[in-house]
Amino acid sequence: MDQIPKEPYKRERKVGFGGDMSVNHEEGRPSSLPKPTMMLASPARNSIDVNIRGRSHSYAPLIMAESPRDPVPMPNAYKRKRTLKPAYSTKDRNGEAIPAFIGRIAAYCTSEMYELAELYDYFCHRGLTPTTTQGSVMAELKGSTGLVVFFTYGVVVMWGLTVVEERDLLGETDRFRVNPVGEVEVDDLEYTFGEAAKIVNDRLVMDDPNSMAKLAFSHAIAQSTRLSFFEDEVERMIIDTRDLPMQMAKTGKVSLSRAELSRRMAVLFIEKSNVNLQSGVSDVPDFIWENQQFERFYTMVRQYLEIPSRAKALNNRMIVMQELFDMLRSESQARSAERQEWIVITLIVTELSFLLAELVM
Numbered sequence: 001m002d003q004i005p006k007e008p009y010k011r012e013r014k015v016g017f018g019g020d021m022s023v024n025h026e027e028g029r030p031s032s033l034p035k036p037t038m039m040l041a042s043p044a045r046n047s048i049d050v051n052i053r054g055r056s057h058s059y060a061p062l063i064m065a066e067s068p069r070d071p072v073p074m075p076n077a078y079k080r081k082r083t084l085k086p087a088y089s090t091k092d093r094n095g096e097a098i099p100a101f102i103g104r105i106a107a108y109c110t111s112e113m114y115e116l117a118e119l120y121d122y123f124c125h126r127g128l129t130p131t132t133t134q135g136s137v138m139a140e141l142k143g144s145t146g147l148v149v150f151f152t153y154g155v156v157v158m159w160g161l162t163v164v165e166e167r168d169l170l171g172e173t174d175r176f177r178v179n180p181v182g183e184v185e186v187d188d189l190e191y192t193f194g195e196a197a198k199i200v201n202d203r204l205v206m207d208d209p210n211s212m213a214k215l216a217f218s219h220a221i222a223q224s225t226r227l228s229f230f231e232d233e234v235e236r237m238i239i240d241t242r243d244l245p246m247q248m249a250k251t252g253k254v255s256l257s258r259a260e261l262s263r264r265m266a267v268l269f270i271e272k273s274n275v276n277l278q279s280g281v282s283d284v285p286d287f288i289w290e291n292q293q294f295e296r297f298y299t300m301v302r303q304y305l306e307i308p309s310r311a312k313a314l315n316n317r318m319i320v321m322q323e324l325f326d327m328l329r330s331e332s333q334a335r336s337a338e339r340q341e342w343i344v345i346t347l348i349v350t351e352l353s354f355l356l357a358e359l360v361m
Helices: 116-125 163-172 211-241 244-251 258-278 286-290 292-304 307-360
Strands: 010-015 019-024 038-041 048-052 055-059 062-065 103-114 131-133 136-140 147-151 155-159 177-193 198-200 203-206
Touching (some): 103 211, 258 307, 292 307
Antiparallel strands (some): 010 019, 136 147
């Protein structure tokens, strides 16, 4: 049996994350703890075999690598993988590619009508070449892709302008308005160019950049904006008169004079006349009849904006209001007739009283 070496020796072992403790087997107590270090086994050296009490032990020599000078590389299994995402999406919520160009379409209902002849002269004085059609004047603005179309029933449609440019143009053409409205009605859309004409989520895709195609689209957009103005006007009238049926149901009469009732009936008739006769909301423009190749553009936007169904619903609401006013007028006439009857009865009684007084005397 081999003898155990008599000279003292030190066995170093790994403690925690890089710490070490030296054990002096001769003294039987641990030495002072040095500064924590990272201990690595050196693959370049062979292990040391030591025979202790008949048992063979192998010890790998250790080399001290101070941290953080010699950092231990992180295993690949623990490395965080980073995925780079694009800064913006190239597709919309429908999965279609976002076009490179997107312009703005804005329609303003500013007055009862526009003086188209004076607008034509105004654009000519500005050095532009306006185009006039039945009920509209169109001009392409220089220095931009902008295009404006003024309609005789008080609506202007602007293409490719910023909001500031739109407001500036409205200010310059303010003197050509007839009977300005109290609150301007505004509708806005987007437009771009593509292989097939369509309109999705208020974005109009044009397959024909011709200005006449824009005019066909503008007719439908202008009619929708004008119809929105009428819808707001009728809504205000409904709000003003919605308490009258309840008053009549509770008290049998309404606090509305005959003059006020006649005034409201006249306003309602004007609105019905504007919607069905004068505004052109329900009629196909002459431009579309004369240019059948652009009819598909006009019809597409007209159907998307639901102009026929909205006009029908608006007429139905005005019919209900007309029935209400007819009922109130009948009730007012009945009260007037009853009042006249009492006046006649009072006169007869008075005359009889005088006759009886003469007979008594």
